Every structure is written in C-alpha cells, then in structure tokens.
Amino acid sequence: MSGSRIYGAYALCIVSLTALALLSVSIGVAQFDLRQLFTNPADLELLLLSRGPRTLAALLTGASLAVSGVIMQLLVRNKFVEPGTTGATEAAMIGLLVVTLLAPGWPIFAKMLAACITSLIGILGFLALSRVLPPTQPLLVPLVGLIYSGVLGAGVTFVAFQTDLLQYLGTWLNGGFSGVLAGRYELLWIAGGVTIAAYFAADRFTVAGLGPTTSRALGLPYRQVMAIGVTVIAIVTSLVVVTVGLLPFIGLVVPNIVSRLMGDNLRRSLPVVAAMGAGLVLFCDILGRVIRYPYEIPAGTVFGILGGIIFLWLLLGRRRNA
Amino acid sequence: MISIEALNHAAGTTQILHDITLTIPRGGLTALIGPNGAGKSTLLNLIAAQADVQSGRISVDDLDVATTPRTQLAQRMAVVAQRSDIASRLTVGDLVEFGRWPHSKGRLTPYDRAIASHALEVFDLTNLSHRFLDEISGGQRQRAFVAMAYTQQTDWLMLDEPLNNLDIRHARGLMGELARLVREENRSIVIVLHDLNHAAAWADHVVALDAGRVAFSGAPDQVLTAEALSTLYNAPIQTHMIDGRKVILHHR
Amino acid sequence: MPNMRIVLLAVLLVIFSATFLIWGLSGRIWFILELRAVKLSALIVVGCAVGVSTVLFQTISGNRILTPSIMGFDALFILIQTMLVFMLGGFGYTQLPQLAVFGGEIAAMVLASLALFTLIHRRSRHDLQMLILVGVIFGLMFRSMASFLQRVMDPSEFAVVQGAMFASFGGIDRVELLLAGTTIMLLSVGILRWASLCDVVALGRGPAQSLGVNYNAVERRLLIVITVLVSCATALVGPITFLGLLAASLAHALMRTHRHILLLPAAAMIAAIILVAGQALFERVLGLQSTLAVVVEFAGGVLFLILLIQGKIR
Ligand SMILES: Nc1ncnc2c1ncn2[C@@H]1O[C@H](COP(=O)(O)OP(=O)(O)O)[C@@H](O)[C@H]1O
Ligand SMILES: [Mg+2]
Numbered sequence: 001m002s003g004s005r006i007y008g009a010y011a012l013c014i015v016s017l018t019a020l021a022l023l024s025v026s027i028g029v030a031q032f033d034l035r036q037l038f039t040n041p042a043d044l045e046l047l048l049l050s051r052g053p054r055t056l057a058a059l060l061t062g063a064s065l066a067v068s069g070v071i072m073q074l075l076v077r078n079k080f081v082e083p084g085t086t087g088a089t090e091a092a093m094i095g096l097l098v099v100t101l102l103a104p105g106w107p108i109f110a111k112m113l114a115a116c117i118t119s120l121i122g123i124l125g126f127l128a129l130s131r132v133l134p135p136t137q138p139l140l141v142p143l144v145g146l147i148y149s150g151v152l153g154a155g156v157t158f159v160a161f162q163t164d165l166l167q168y169l170g171t172w173l174n175g176g177f178s179g180v181l182a183g184r185y186e187l188l189w190i191a192g193g194v195t196i197a198a199y200f201a202a203d204r205f206t207v208a209g210l211g212p213t214t215s216r217a218l219g220l221p222y223r224q225v226m227a228i229g230v231t232v233i234a235i236v237t238s239l240v241v242v243t244v245g246l247l248p249f250i251g252l253v254v255p256n257i258v259s260r261l262m263g264d265n266l267r268r269s270l271p272v273v274a275a276m277g278a279g280l281v282l283f284c285d286i287l288g289r290v291i292r293y294p295y296e297i298p299a300g301t302v303f304g305i306l307g308g309i310i311f312l313w314l315l316l317g318r319r320r321n322a
Numbered sequence: 323m324i325s326i327e328a329l330n331h332a333a334g335t336t337q338i339l340h341d342i343t344l345t346i347p348r349g350g351l352t353a354l355i356g357p358n359g360a361g362k363s364t365l366l367n368l369i370a371a372q373a374d375v376q377s378g379r380i381s382v383d384d385l386d387v388a389t390t391p392r393t394q395l396a397q398r399m400a401v402v403a404q405r406s407d408i409a410s411r412l413t414v415g416d417l418v419e420f421g422r423w424p425h426s427k428g429r430l431t432p433y434d435r436a437i438a439s440h441a442l443e444v445f446d447l448t449n450l451s452h453r454f455l456d457e458i459s460g461g462q463r464q465r466a467f468v469a470m471a472y473t474q475q476t477d478w479l480m481l482d483e484p485l486n487n488l489d490i491r492h493a494r495g496l497m498g499e500l501a502r503l504v505r506e507e508n509r510s511i512v513i514v515l516h517d518l519n520h521a522a523a524w525a526d527h528v529v530a531l532d533a534g535r536v537a538f539s540g541a542p543d544q545v546l547t548a549e550a551l552s553t554l555y556n557a558p559i560q561t562h563m564i565d566g567r568k569v570i571l572h573h574r
Numbered sequence: 575m576p577n578m579r580i581v582l583l584a585v586l587l588v589i590f591s592a593t594f595l596i597w598g599l600s601g602r603i604w605f606i607l608e609l610r611a612v613k614l615s616a617l618i619v620v621g622c623a624v625g626v627s628t629v630l631f632q633t634i635s636g637n638r639i640l641t642p643s644i645m646g647f648d649a650l651f652i653l654i655q656t657m658l659v660f661m662l663g664g665f666g667y668t669q670l671p672q673l674a675v676f677g678g679e680i681a682a683m684v685l686a687s688l689a690l691f692t693l694i695h696r697r698s699r700h701d702l703q704m705l706i707l708v709g710v711i712f713g714l715m716f717r718s719m720a721s722f723l724q725r726v727m728d729p730s731e732f733a734v735v736q737g738a739m740f741a742s743f744g745g746i747d748r749v750e751l752l753l754a755g756t757t758i759m760l761l762s763v764g765i766l767r768w769a770s771l772c773d774v775v776a777l778g779r780g781p782a783q784s785l786g787v788n789y790n791a792v793e794r795r796l797l798i799v800i801t802v803l804v805s806c807a808t809a810l811v812g813p814i815t816f817l818g819l820l821a822a823s824l825a826h827a828l829m830r831t832h833r834h835i836l837l838l839p840a841a842a843m844i845a846a847i848i849l850v851a852g853q854a855l856f857e858r859v860l861g862l863q864s865t866l867a868v869v870v871e872f873a874g875g876v877l878f879l880i881l882l883i884q885g886k887i888r
Contacts, residue, residue, distance in 0.1 A: 142707075143640065147816065147879060154872040298722070304718020305715055315708060
C-alpha cells in the first residue's frame with residue numbers, strides 16, 4: 001500500500017469521524033442547534049454535560065475495543081478471537097459481581113480496579129490454555145476461547161441467579177451510552193490513553209504476531225511484549241464493561257475488515273483500526289437513538305446485529321467471487 | 323479406458339484446466355507428471371468424481387462419471403488423495419478395513435477381513451495395524467492410505483503423489499507392487515509422480531500437464547526426452563541410457 | 575472390551591435412575607413417584623438427544639470440540655422464544671396451548687437452522703473453518719437480538735423468558751415430554767441403522783466419497799436429525815451448551831473406538847447419567863432447584879478443558 005493511499009485513508013477517517021461527531025451532538029430529545037452554541041447557554045450546557053460526553057464515550061470505547069481486539073489477535077496469533085470471546089469480559093464481570101456483592105459501597109474506581117484484576121487473570125488463563133493447544137489446529141483456539149468464556153459466564157450466571165442479580169447483570173450485558181453524562185464516563189479516557197500508548201508499541205506487537213521463535217530471532221523481548229499487550233487488553237476491557245457494558249464483536253469485526261483492506265502492519269493500520277472502531281460504535285449509537293425515537297436501543301445491541309451482518313457479508317461475499 | 327473430452331475446470335474466476343481431451347489406456351500404469359500447480363490433482367479428482375465436472379465429459383470404461391452413482395463408481399475406482407486428513411482417531415487396521423465398505427457396507431465378512439489383512443502384509447503394515455494414524459510417520463500413513471485403496475479391489479486405482487514421504491525402499495516397493503498389480507491382476511493405475519526416474523522405470527504411459535493443458539502424452543521411451551522435459555519443467559534436464567535404462571538427470 | 579463398557583454404562587444408568595426414584599421416598603408415595611418418574615424421563619430423553627446430536631455433529635464436522643450449540647442453535651432457540659414472548663406478551667404466551675407453542679418452536683428451529691445451514695453451506699462450500707466462524711457469528715447475532723428484545727420488555731415478561739432460558743427439569747409439561755420424548759427416542763434408535771454409514775462419514779468428505787458415499791445427501795439428512803434432536807431437547811428444557819461436548823468426549827475416551835454403533839449409545843447414556851446424578855445431587859443433597867443446567871455448564875466446561883489439556887481429546 002503506497003504512502004499517499006495511507007494518508008488518503010487517514011484523511012477519510014478524520015473527515016467521517018468529524019461528520020459523525022457533529023451528527024451525534026445534534027441528535028436527541030432536547031432542542032439543540034450547533035449554530036447557536038455560543039449565543040445560547042442552554043445549548044452549550046447540553047453539549048458539555050450530555051451530548052459531548054456521550055459522543056466522546058462512544059468514540060473512546062470503539063477505538064479502544066478495536067485496538068485491544070487487534071492486540072489480542074496478534075498475541076494469540078489467531079484472527080478469530082477478541083476479548084469478548086476469550087473470557088476477558090466475563091472475568092471482568094466476575095470482579096464486578098464480587099465487589100457488588102461483598103462491598104456494594106465501594107466507589108466506581110475501586111470496582112473498576114477489581115474488574116481489571118480479574119480480567120487480567122482471565123486473559124492470562126486463556127493464554128495459558130491456548131499455549132497447550134496443538135498449533136496444527138488453528139480452529140481450536142477460538143473454539144476453546146468460546147468454551148472458556150462460556151465456563152466463566154456460567155459461573156457469573158450461577159452467582160447472579162442465586163443472588164437475584166440476573167437482571168442487574170443484564171444491564172451490563174447490553175452495552176450502551178444512554179446513561180453517559182459528564183462525570184460518569186471519564187474513566188474511558190484512561191482506555192483512550194492506553195490505546196495511544198499501544199500505538200507506540202505497534203511495531204513490537206506486529207513482530208510478536210510472528211510468534212515467539214521469530215520474535216526472539218529478531219531480538220524482541222517476547223514475554224515483555226506479551227505482558228504489555230495483556231495489560232492493555234485487561235485495562236480496556238474492564239473499563240468498558242464498568243462504564244458502558246458489553247459491546248461484543250467490535251474487536252473481531254473491525255480488525256478483520258482493516259486487515260483485509262491494508263494488511264497487518266500495525267504501525268500503518270492501527271490508526272485506521274481505532275478510527276473505524278470509533279466510527280462504527282458512534283454510528284451504532286446514533287442509529288440506536290433514531291430507529292425508535294424517542295426510545296433508545298443500546299449501541300452494543302445495534303452493533304451485535306449490524307457488525308454481524310457486515311462480518312458475514314465480508315466472509316461470505318468474498319467466497320462468492322473468489 | 324478413461325476418456326476425457328473437452329474438459330474445462332475453473333475455481334472462481336481462475337481457469338485451472340483448459341479444454342483437455344485425453345484417453346488413458348486400460349491395463350497399464352499411467353504416470354501423470356507436470357510442475358506444481360499444473361492441475362494434476364484437479365484432473366485426478368475430477369476423474370474420481372471428487373469434484374463436479376463443470377464442462378466436458380469424463381467416462382471410465384463405460385460409465386459417465388457425472389451420472390454414475392457413487393456406490394457403483396467406488397466399486398470400479400479407488401482414490402488416494404494428495405492430502406488425507408482424517409478427523410476420527412483410527413488405527414491403521416481400521417482404516418484399511420474401510421476399503422471394503424463399497425462392497426460390504428460395514429458388515430465385514432471373513433473374506434473382507436482376509437483381503438484387508440493381505441493388504442496390510444503387502445504394504446508392510448502388519449506390525450503397525452494396531453497403531454493410531456496420528457501415532458505413525460508420514461510415510462507409514464501414506465502407505466496405509468494406499469493399502470486402503472488397494473483393499474477396495476477395483477479395476478482402477480488413482481494415486482496422487484503416493485511416493486511423498488516414502489523412503490527409497492518403500493517407494494521402490496510400492497512402485498513394484500503397483501506394477502505387479504497391473505501385470506498379474508490386470509488392474510489399471512493412474513499415478514501422479516514427481517520422480518521422473520520412477521516414471522521412466524515403471525510407467526507404461528505418460529501424460530504431462532502444463533498450466534492446465536496436456537503438454538504431451540505417450541509411451542515413456544518416446545515422450546520423456548531431454549527437450550520435452552526441459553521445456554515442461556523450465557529447467558535443464560538431461561537423459562542418459564545406463565545399462566539399457568533411461569535415467570533422467572536434473573540435479574545440477 | 576467396548577461391548578462390556580456399554581453394558582456397564584447401562585447398569586450405571588439403571589442404578590442412578592432407581593436411586594433417583596426411591597431415595598428419600600416418604601409421604602404420598604405414588605404421587606411423588608409419578609412426579610419423579612416424569613422428571614427422570616425428561617432427564618433421560620434430554621441426555622439422549624444431547625449425546626446423540628453432539629456425536630453426530632462432530633462426525634459431520636470432523637471436529638471433536640464442536641457442538642450444535644456452539645454453532646448458534648441455543649441462541650436461535652432463545653431468540654425464537656423471546657420473540658414469541660415479545661409478540662404475544664408474557665401473559666399471552668403462558669395462555670397459549672403448550673402443545674402449539676412446543677410444536678411451533680420445534681418447527682421454527684428446524685426451518686431456521688436448515689435455512690441458515692443451506693445458506694452458509696452454499697456460500698462457504700466445504701470450508702469448515704468458515705462454516706464454524708459463520709455459525710459463531712450467527713450465534714452472537716441472535717444473542718444480541720434476543721437481549722435487545724429482553725431489554726425492551728417489562729420485568730414480568732422477562733421472568734417468563736428467563737424461565738425458558740435456563741434449562742429447568744422442574745416444570746416439565748407432560749404433553750411436551752411425551753411428544754419430544756417420543757421423537758427423540760425414535761430418532762436416536764433409528765439412527766443406529768446408519769451407524770456404519772456414520773463411521774465412513776467420519777473419515778471426511780474425500781475418503782467417504784471415494785468409498786462410494788453420497789456425502790452431501792447423507793450430510794443433509796444427518797443435519798435434519800441433529801436439528802430435530804436439539805430442537806426437541808431445547809424446547810423441553812432450554813439450551814444446554816457443554817453437556818454434549820462433555821458426553822461426546824467421554825464417550826470417545828471411554829469407548830476408544832470409531833464405531834458409531836457403540837459411540838452413539840455410549841454418549842447418550844453418559845449424558846443421561848450426568849443429568850440424573852446431577853439432579854439427584856442437586857435436589858436431595860444440596861436442596862437447590864432450578865439451576866442444574868448452569869452447574870452442568872460450568873462443571874462440564876471445566877472438565878472438558880482439562881481433558882483437552884491432558885490431550886485426551888484430539
Ligand atoms: N480452491 C482453489 N481455488 C483457486 N485455485 C485453486 C484451487 N485449488 C487449486 N487451485 C489452483 O489450481 C491449479 C492446479 O492445482 P492442482 O491441481 O492442485 O495442481 P497440481 O496437483 O498439479 O500441483 C493451481 O494453480 C492452484 O493454485
Ligand atoms: Mg497436486
């Protein structure tokens with residue numbers, strides 16, 4: 001892919017993200033006119049307190065989930081995994097559930113920390129599992145991931161069932177941005193920051209994706225890169241679960257689309273991955289707000305359906321003209 | 323006799339076989355040669371009805387491959403694919419007994435078992451018959467699949483690169499056994515070979531494919547010339563006569 | 575001897591069933607016995623359906639760690655059920671004749687899964703990797719749709735769906751049981767006639783075809799059998815994801831044969847034993863009622879992963 005085409009892609013990302021963001025802040029139940037932003041204080045307040053945070057939250061979530069999806073795929077060396085299908089999310093929920101049960105009064109930050117720690121343990125467990133699988137069967141990895149996250153999910157469900165927290169759990173399961181206000185989403189900035197930090201390690205992740213043998217032959221401290229990657233994924237996953245809930249698919253769909261379009265060199269593709277994740281999540285949030293206006297459909301649910309359709313179309317469509 | 327008329331085959335938009343018209347004689351050992359990607363496996367799979375004929379016609383003796391029921395075809399022709407990945411965990415003995423399926427449909431008679439155990443002997447597998455397929459070497463597995471096809475006891479035997487992974491003794495043994503089947507049991511064999519010296523030594527008939535077309539075909543003595551082979555493989559190849567046998571040199 | 579092991583499994587199943595029936599029996603004996611007999615039959619037919627369908631599914635997919643539910647069957651079931659509750663309202667749903675609901679659910683499951691499979695299969699050809707990926711995606715998608723509907727409904731309707739979502743052997747309907755049980759038993763016994771055909775299908779498409787099997791036709795028929803079995807079992811007690819995985823793996827490990835005439839009954843009986851023993855433990859020892867399936871999921875998944883790591887499953 002030539003340099004000019006890459007800059008073209010970057011430019012396209014920026015333009016469409018800006019357009020989506022403007023669209024997002026103008027849609028909602030309350031009256032809002034962008035042109036009166038600086039003359040009408042109510043509009044400015046709406047933007048700063050509600051619409052703006054919501055838009056930013058969607059962007060940050062999408063970007064960080066998509067990037068953690070890529071990293072997961074490189075670390076496991078399998079295109080068909082993402083934090084949501086390998087137990088990271090369920091593990092984060094275990095942490096949340098435990099804190100909710102044992103110390104319901106803890107501040108959100110403490111809950112998040114607990115979720116982050118259990119999520120980290122969950123990912124490490126999956127990596128240990130994927131290590132012992134025979135490398136000759138690439139399919140085994142995503143399937144084992146599904147079983148593993150199913151086991152963790154069954155654990156969560158059991159506890160929730162026994163303690164009557166099932167519907168409470170359900171609100172996490174459908175990730176959405178309707179509750180986002182200024183003061184309720186700022187943790188996501190950490191996820192954004194971690195994602196940007198990951199960009200500086202992009203080359204390392206790309207090389208780590210070639211496997212331990214090649215990485216070591218190229219002088220890369222493989223374990224260290226793995227540790228960084230796992231930490232990034234755990235932080236992003238737990239932050240997103242705590243603040244907006246479960247958003248399946250993004251980490252799977254976006255990296256696969258981008259990989260097909262521009263390959264796996266992260267230094268080049270990571271910005272596009274982040275932008276596409278951000279854009280798609282924001283788009284789904286906007287869609288969820290307008291489909292049954294004035295009611296809202298959670299962005300995670302819209303993406304679960306829309307992302308599925310895109311992915312299936314990509315997969316099956318490619319076959320037809322292969 | 324296998325006769326192929328105006329056979330074209332495409333995968334998606336890629337044309338793999340171009341208008342192939344060819345006859346393969348009965349009662350002989352026919353070597354199918356050609357560079358990687360020439361379409362040998364594709365042709366073999368089409369003859370063996372492993373893939374559907376898109377255009378053209380293939381008939382094996384009096385049977386049109388496209389319309390003959392599989393059960394009937396399986397009693398006429400056995401195939402060993404280039405790659406056989408078997409998901410179920412089978413022993414070598416089990417696998418070879420499956421060769422009797424077209425005849426016995428799962429109810430093995432003593433006669434079926436006798437044939438299977440004979441095949442194990444012929445292909446030097448008796449000692450391995452209780453081993454699982456994933457517990458033996460690649461060459462041993464290759465022989466097990468050939469033994470399974472042999473057990474099918476068909477007029478035609480189609481083998482795609484059966485010498486892969488075989489050591490010199492077993493490669494030679496396999497070719498010798500195939501030649502004996504042709505000579506003594508009047509079977510017909512089509513075999514994809516990369517080792518031209520085996521082709522020169524054992525084949526009665528040679529068909530060379532190049533980029534989906536028949537480059538040449540005929541008796542090995544006549545068609546396996548230095549010029550023809552050098553063109554086919556796009557590499558310098560010499561032929562020599564040593565002790566009255568044609569030897570093909572290409573190593574350097 | 576594999577044959578001896580089958581007998582052993584049968585004996586175990588009988589012992590567990592008898593224990594289940596008579597353990598702690600007191601008071602209105604006949605009434606309680608009847609209740610328990612209904613529950614026991616449900617456990618056994620569901621075990622049978624799950625075991626047989628998983629073995630068959632693994633045979634056609636050539637993969638030892640796949641189950642129909644990984645391919646989105648259970649999600650489809652939840653979606654269909656949620657849609658029914660959503661369209662009829664929780665009250666309407668419970669008022670409908672159960673026979674009609676049951677029949678409708680099975681028919682919808684069969685139709686939907688066959689349509690999906692045909693679509694996927696036509697597009698992805700014989701690419702197993704693709705097939706599984708697409709199945710998994712469909713599963714996630716159905717789950718999203720179902721959870722969307724669940725979120726929109728009010729808590730009382732949600733309770734109706736929740737009751738259906740987690741397998742429960744407590745509230746078995748006798749008409750349903752009769753209908754689904756008969757279908758399951760007929761299919762499970764009938765499939766034994768195809769046992770040796772299944773042995774050949776397990777070799778894979780290429781080898782099976784060269785042995786004269788019309789693979790596509792057989793594959794389609796087996797899929798219909800699998801769909802009906804899974805539909806009956808899920809409509810009866812809700813989705814059970816990993817039980818089949820566990821039963822099929824244990825059957826393979828225990829029988830150590832490729833022959834379906836032994837594998838199919840073994841898997842069916844193992845699944846039934848797990849359910850009967852688990853339910854007995856749950857009710858009589860732990861005094862819990864409704865979440866057996868969740869525990870079976872958990873324990874089954876863990877045990878399966880352990881087996882996988884130890885290399886007992888390949
Ligand atoms: N499924 C497929 N899709 C597209 N091209 C294919 C497919 N299978 C084989 N080919 C192409 O068809 C040609 C012939 O393949 P094959 O018959 O396997 O060659 P050979 O056996 O002579 O090495 C090759 O160029 C190969 O790349
Ligand atoms: Mg080939």
